[in-house]
Amino acid sequence: MPNAISLNYIKQLQRNTRSISSFFNVADIPRVSCSYCSAPVNRDQEDEQEYRDRQKDHEPKEKTEPSICSPARIRKLIASQTDPLLAKEIFDLASRQPNFRHSYATYHTLILKLGRSRHFSLMNAIISSLKSLDYSISPSLFTHIIQIYGDANLPEKALKTFYTILEFNIKPRQKHLNCILEILVANSDFLRPAFDLFRAAHRYGVSPNTNSYNIMMRAFCLNGDLSIAYTLFNHMFKRNVLPDVESYRILMQALCRKSQVNKAVDLLEDMLNKGFVPDTLSYTTLLSSLCRKKKLKEAYKLLCRMKVKGCNPDIVHYNTVISGYCKVGCAADACKVLDDMSSNGCLPNLLSYQNIVGGLCNQGMYDEAKMYIKVMVSKEFRPHLSVVHMLVKGFCKLGKLEDACEVLIELLMHGNVPHTETWAEIVARICEEDDAEAIGEAMKEVVKVEIKSDTRIVDAGVGLEEYLMRKMKSRSRVS
Secondary structure (H helix, E strand, C coil), X not given: CCCCCCHHHXXXXXXXXXXXXXXXXXXXXXXXXXXXXXXXXXXXXXXXXXXXXXXXXXXXXXXXXXXXXXXXXXHHHHXXXXXXXXXXXXXXXXXXXXXXXXXXXXXXXXXXXXXXXXXXXXXXXXXXXXXXXXXXXXXXHHHHHHHHHXXXXXXXXXXXXXXHHHHCXXXXXXXXXXXXXXXXXXXXXXXXXXXXXXXXXXXXXXXXXXXHHHHHHHHHHHCCCHHHHHHHHHHHHHCCCCXXXXXXXXXXXXXXXXXXXXXXXXXXHHHXXXXXXXXXXXXHHHHHHHHHCCCHHHHHHHHHHHHHCCCCCCHHHHHHHHHHXXXXXXXXXXXXXXXXHHHCCCCCCHHHXXXXXXXXXXXXXHHHHHHHHHHHHHCCCCCCHHHHHHHHHHHXXXXXXXXXXHHHXXXXXXXXXXXXXXXXXXXXXXXXXXXXXXXXXXXXXXXXXXXXXXXXXXXXXXXXXXXXXXXXXXXXHHC
16 A cells, blocks of 8 residues: 555545445555646535635645554544444454554554453454564553453453463553452452452462452451451551551441441541541441440540541531430430531531421420521521421420411421421311410411412311311301
């Protein structure tokens, strides 16, 4: 094939989508001079844009363009193909051209294109052909191949790729090892092969690092083999592999799942003594476990220590403890935790207030709950309908209909719409009251508030009408 081919021909080839074989067939390529005047143009058949394209094609700069059949051009052509089989055909046709040699980048591109489209037999054939060539193989190629097999859920082939690396006289890297371990342990049937590779890795010139140990420890913890995970953790120190925060967290989470929260706290102390700063997830794990075990004092103490130990408590930590106190009937203590939040630079959110209101209502502390409802809506939080209903129903049961109406007024003024059941609850109580006149005045205040189309008071009104009709009929019978 000539070393220089008119770019005009290339563009015609792309526009007319001629066959791939003609692209490489020298006999099919017309002789086109680089001189503009020697390339006649039929302007009656071409539009203005194509005419301008032809002018550019024949400018002198064409001499600086690389050959169409250069390895760089072939690689770009292969990379641009959406059909991997077409890319493979281009590769094969170019390979048959005299004195042509693909670049390693072309092999790399085609291998990944075939692998990602699950044409594994074609991919492996090209990989095998690389063994007889004197290319410098990039280790990253095998990292991609391993990940391709992982994405295809083929752990056995991913493991085989590790040994393929050795066939190319390439020293496996820790990235290869960790990638394969991640893929293997994701399938419980391959936990043992993963462990075997982990233990034998040093024979192949690669030593497990902290991430390798963490992968295996997490896998054994999730498999319920906590003792093996602990053995690996202790083995790290013997191998001069320094554990990290994640190493400790993996064990703490496993201990908490086993309800061994005291051991998890001891592990935290050991972590702190060794100079590690636990991350927020480690604290969340311990706080949640302590609250589930109803060890609220220990949880609150740990919450207070966090900032001293270099980890500022966030909203998740505070809400965990608040929820724990409310669940065991200690809403007053939960209120204290809520007060601590602002002083530590953490603002309560909707969940914080809803936990408090729900906890206070469960203990019959409706007046305090009403106060927090007012704080919520003043901060433009929209309380859940169930929380509002719980508070209104509580006031109604105690006969404090004025307070119930006051809650509704507060909600309506801030654009919050109570549920139909909440309206029905309070309207029914008003109708049962002997002193209906006094309660009626409070209800008028509710009605004075601007009620939107979705307020749902109409639904409650229908029930009220039926209730009043029945009551009137019963009175007429008595008289």
